[in-house]
Amino acid sequence: MSEILIGLIDDHPVLLGGIQALLETDEDFKVVATGGSAEEAVKLARTHKPSVLVMDVNMPGNVIKAFTDISQMNEGKTRVLAFTAVAGVDYAIAALEAGAAGYLLKGSTIAELKQAIRTVDQGETFISPAFANKVLTGLRTEKLRRAARENCRFSVREEQVLRLLMTGLTNREIAEALSISDKTVKHYMTIIMQKMNVRSRIEVVISAEKLGLAGNRREPHMAMN
Known part of the structure; x- marks a missing residue:
């Protein structure tokens, strides 16, 4: 399996360092850069072109716009994984619709984080199992509502x-x-x-x-x- 290049974005330096250390115990992962804001996330994605960008939702800058911008650059090869303590279904739906490939809660284990990274790197979507059904139902409902409003x-x-x-x-x-x-x-x-x-x-x-x-x-x- 080829090495997965990872970017980490979080405005808590201690947490950022801890996640990096835990991920780099796995030879499949290489953290190429870190940052602490939505603006830095966009710059990091453009400069380092990571395979997966693990990014918090609740931090400085327009995070939702950053999700969209990053998902559209590098020919779509940089996948965004929202990694956050925000457990609201509306936040998850907004992130996924903006371009995030996954939404993982920070209460998850390091094994779940690694699984989520591998999943989105393979072009699939990962949602925390704890509320995946609610998010998927919300996405379907909002899609139907949007279509109905258009009609x-x-x-x-x-x-x-x-x-x-x-x-x-x-x-x-x-x-x-x-x-x-x-x-x-x-x-x-x-x-x-x-x-x-x-x-x-x-x-x-x-x-x-x-x-x-x-x-x-x-x-x-x-x-x-």
Whole structure:
């Protein structure tokens, strides 16, 4: 097996030195450089071209952007392994979607760290077993939500009606708020239901909440007809 070149990025020097010492007891691993920030991670990847960059999530700089930048350089040959104490599923999803090839918690053993490094070096994805199912479910859910949001493109007026509906207003109250007729509100409601493939106001509300549609909408412009 060929030697795996490793870069280590962590803003805690003592921890950084300890990890390096433990990894270098294995003849398959060679730590080529270390750093302590997102900016240093990008420079290290560009200069030393490690096979795997083991990098903390919670440290100075734009870490998520660094994941993306590093995953796109060196013809994609440098793989990023997020190695962190942050156990939140949202953080893991953000890291993986930004380009990280793995997400390992710092409570893991050195054997698990070595396994994770070997796994991502081989072009595969590694996620800490402790919460892998939650992360994978979250990734699938977010992918479905994103696709649904793309399919449910609303006009400005339709967004206004949807947002007011989500606050619990009736058709008449929505009509008054937007200075339009009840009939026009019903027309927009029909279009919204068709786009969301539902048949009732309640289903519109439930679907919008599940898909996170309402929370990302613009504030209504009341003067527009």
